[in-house]
Amino acid sequence: MLAERLARLAHACWRFTPRIALAPGDSLFLDVSGSIGLFGGERRLLRKVLAELEERGEAGRICLADTPGAAWAGTRAASEPVTILAPDSGLESMSAWPVEALRLDAEDCGLLRELGLDTIGALGGIPPESLQARFGAGTALRLKQAAGQAPEPLDYLPPPRTFKARMEFESLVVLRQAIAAAVAELAVRLCDQLAAAGMGSRRFELRLHRSDGKCVAYGLRTARLIQPAPQLAELLDEKLQAGAPGRERGVGYDAVSLVARDTEDVMAEQADWLSGASAGNLKGDFARLVDRLCSRLGADAVRVPTPEDSYLPERRWRFVSALDGPPPEHRFEAPHEAMRAPLLLLEQAEPVEAAAAAAGGPPAWIRWRRKRLSLRRAQGPRRVLAEWWRGEERGGREYWLVEDEQGRSLCLFRRQPPADEASRWYVQALAA
Amino acid sequence: MTTPDRAASREERGWPLAVLERPGVHEFLGERDANRAAALSLLLCGAASLPGAAERRLVWVQTSAATRRWGMPCxxxxxxxxxxxxxxxFVEPENERELLWALEQxxxxxxxxxxxGCLPGAERHYGFTASRRLSLRALRNGSRIFLARGARIREATSAQTRWRVEPAPSAPSGLVWRGFELPGARSWRVGLERAPGWTPGAWNIEWSEHENRLRLAASPERANPVRAAG
Known part of the structure; x- marks a missing residue:
């Protein structure tokens, strides 16, 4: 029962890495050394893994470390459910953890405890030779493995089954309509295969095999895990139209294949934010819209705002692809900030020419985009500390909400402390 | 044409933008940067005044050029x-043609x-045909689309309503700080140029932060609506 659940979770984690192994206790080892970059950094990756588990109704703890042993220990002993051990830190970061975290049998642990060796740190202080002599090879090996001084080969699970449909043409095909018909047929076959196995996929690859041996591939990402064949065919057709294949003279196609990548179990009907819509009958329609937009405009052109840990207005929200799952619920600070937030934010603050400002106040006019704005109203300053840990500007910023004589409102800032009275002003937001 | 009935209900509702609740294409014209920003902020506040604003989804489409020019949602x-x-x-197509396609979807x-939808500064494809396609879809599905566009109109469109938007100085707050008066509520000067069943006119409108809705600004013009310019 437990094994089954673990196997299912392992399968769900397949999109994070193909190197997954079962671990003692109810754990899994994921070798993510190759995929951290793909998921936007370590912490983000770990959170995604946990979110994946949560979606399947499982709670978990997760630790990223240099060695499987250290990672296993982290999930047992670290105080936080999500832990990242500094690279190359060896036993140091684990020294306060109990010896049980080393994957030892209860008997060995009991012995160590009796001798007052409660923590990994205490154990690490013993010379390796005497450690092996006194407590056995098993204990010594686990300690070395956790520290990265002994190899630990993992038994990776076999890759999941591939889902693929292919069609060979008897004679060369040149017309787009014929290709579209073939794609529609492949979509039906692939969807049947997936349905029979109880699987779904969010990533497809369509390959057109040209008569000259070359192959044209089209990748498709979808928001939904399961889609009816006609809709899959429609999305693929959009892709083909955008890519406009086969207009080269004398080039035809002799085969078409369609592969489902990153297949996932559809056991638990997806707690997909796209289908778990807020307004009643929205369900599949919004997901379908996202799919259509993504397939024609590209996944990067269809985004949702996600809150970030930053006090700089332009960093407070990051736009991530709508296919990357639900934006976290954001707790807004109570509107104690007297200054109202703007509606339109410029990605790049624009430097402006400005009148010399009276001590501590905003300028009387600015010249922005070749227009002179006489400022009549102003509110501020709101001071924001510099994010020095990002290694950028020092000091902070001072924001002002200003309104000109015609009622145009803008959000201005200048760096703090101002180098001189004529220090630069920037426009950060419109419709403030 | 205006019936006394409608005039009364308009007065009751307190603001002419009630017409935005209807399905169809609603155009907000704003030339130049500041007016375009005003048009966008007005249409957002208009959307926020609609029933169910807090729960329902909003699809925002603009070209990447528009993002560089007027920014993105904050x-x-x-x-x-x-x-x-x-x-x-937030959907960001490369060009106007894709933008119109995305709006239809x-x-x-x-x-x-x-x-x-935020149309580019120089419209090439949005015109009678494109607006007709949009408005047919909107009316068929009972959905509404708010389009921010430039004020120079190339050809007639089949929008249900058309508003000309300019920023307006906010009502005096009387509070002065470091030589500057504090800004009041967001304010606009809007001219209704087209809305079947409504009299064209111009109003000063402001956003009420307490009520979270648009309302007529407390100004002399409320009692005496004047004709829209242009």
Whole structure:
């Protein structure tokens, strides 16, 4: 029962890495050394893994470390459910953890405890030779493995089954309509295969095999895990139209294949934010819209705002692809900030020419985009500390909400402390 | 044509933008940067005044050129007017043709609060045919689309309503700080140029932060609406 659940979770984690192994206790080892970059950094990756588990109704703890042993220990002993051990830190970061975290049998642990060796740190202080002599090879090996001084080969699970449909043409095909018909047929076959196995996929690859041996591939990402064949065919057709294949003279196609990548179990009907819509009958329609937009405009052109840990207005929200799952619920600070937030934010603050400002106040006019704005109203300053840990500007910023004589409102800032009275002003937001 | 009945209900509702609740294409004209920003902020506040604004999704479509020019939605600001940023889908096509396509797709999706489109400064493809396609879809599906566009109109469009928007100085607050008076509520000067069943006119409108809705600004013009310019 437990094994089954673990196997299912392992399968769900397949999109994070193909190197997954079962671990003692109810754990899994994921070798993510190759995929951290793909998921936007370590912490983000770990959170995604946990979110994946949560979606399947499982709670978990997760630790990223240099060695499987250290990672296993982290999930047992670290105080936080999500832990990242500094690279190359060896036993140091684990020294306060109990010896049980080393994957030892209860008997060995009991012995160590009796001798007052409660923590990994205490154990690490013993010379390796005497450690092996006194407590056995098993204990010594686990300690070395956790520290990265002994190899630990993992038994990776076999890759999941591939889902693929292919069609060979008897004679060369040149017309787009014929290709579209073939794609529609492949979509039906692939969807049947997936349905029979109880699987779904969010990533497809369509390959057109040209008569000259070359192959044209089209990748498709979808928001939904399961889609009816006609809709899959429609999305693929959009892709083909955008890519406009086969207009080269004398080039035809002799085969078409369609592969489902990153297949996932559809056991638990997806707690997909796209289908778990807020307004009643929205369900599949919004997901379908996202799919259509993504397939024609590209996944990067269809985004949702996600809150970030930053006090700089332009960093407070990051736009991530709508296919990357639900934006976290954001707790807004109570509107104690007297200054109202703007509606339109410029990605790049624009430097402006400005009148010399009276001590501590905003300028009387600015010249922005070749227009002179006489400022009549102003509110501020709101001071924001510099994010020095990002290694950028020092000091902070001072924001002002200003309104000109015609009622145009803008959000201005200048760096703090101002180098001189004529220090630069920037426009950060419109419709403030 | 205006019946006394309608005039009364308009007075009751307190603001002429009630017409935005109807399905169809609503155009907000704003020339130049500041007016375009005013048009966008007005249409967002208009969307925030609609029933169900806090729960329903909003699809916002603009070209990447428009993003560089007028910026992108700001989560804090949306939240402050009662729109949940989580419900915003931000779509950025490369060009105007793709933008119109994306708007049409969005109009087919039921249950949205509104589709927001920001046309490029120089419109090449939006005209009678494109607006007809949009408005047919909107009316068929009962959805509404708010379009921000430049004020120079190339050809007639089949929009249901058309507003000309300019920023307006906010009402005097009387509070002075470091030589500057504090800004009041967001304010606009809007001219209604087209809305079947409504009399064209011009109003000063402001955003009420307490009520979270648009209302007529407390100014002499409320009692005496004047004709829209242009």
């Amino acid at each position: 989560g804090e600001g949306l939240n402050a007017i009662g729109l949940n940023p989580r419900n915003v889908l 969005a109009l087919d999706c039921p249950g949205l609060l509104a589709v927001v």
